[in-house]
Amino acid sequence: MELLDQEQRDFLCSGVSISLAACGDDRDNCVIRAVGCKFVDDGRRIAVFLRHSRSPDFFRFVQATGRIANVFCLPSTNRTIQIKGDDVRVEAFPAADLALIEGHLALFLKQVVPLGVPESVARTIFAYDPADLVMLSYVPNAVFTQTPGPKAGELLGRAA
Structure with a gap:
């Protein structure tokens, strides 16, 4: 069963802010910001692009648990989707995907600049060294709405 419909897939690649959280078995945790995403393996896996040096703890937790x-x-609407996965792979970043990151940044700027975020600040948040990028991918096993309001936390789908 596909947990994400086409509209949700399009949303994930629409200039959204992308964050990931991981925790160790001791429940120590951390968060890292991604700079873009795509779908891989015929659309079964979500792949996000991360700066490896930004959070060594994040990658240590992912390696230990496989969960994120x-x-x-x-930003313009606060519409939020949370997706969980437990089969995380960290792989080399495909250099051909640099254009996806730049496209994601352009869409993100269209979201945040009208809200008063200076473009220079957004570009600083997204700054990366291509040599530091990795691709993390996973198969979604649960999807939730996290948009603030009465339905926040509502399960949208779970893998069987």
């Missing part, structure tokens, strides 16, 4: 929570939030 991934949040996608559209």
Whole structure:
């Protein structure tokens, strides 16, 4: 069963803010910001692009547990989807995907600049060294709405 419909897939690649959280078995945790995403393996896996040096703890936790929570939030509306996965792979970043990151940044700027975020600040948040990028991918096993309001936390789908 596909947990994400086409509209939700399009949303994930629409200039959203992308954050991931991981925790160790001791429940120590951390959060890292991604700079873009795509779908891989015929659309079965979500792949996010991360700066490896930004959070060594994040990658240590992922290696130990294989689990992540991934949040996608559209700044102009606060619409938010959280996706969980427990089969995380960290792989080399495909250099051909640099254009996806630049496209994601352009869409993100269209979201945040009208809200008063200076473009220079957003570009600083997204700054990366291509040599530091990795691709993390996973198959979604649970999807939740996290948009603020009465339905926040509502389960949208779970893998069987």
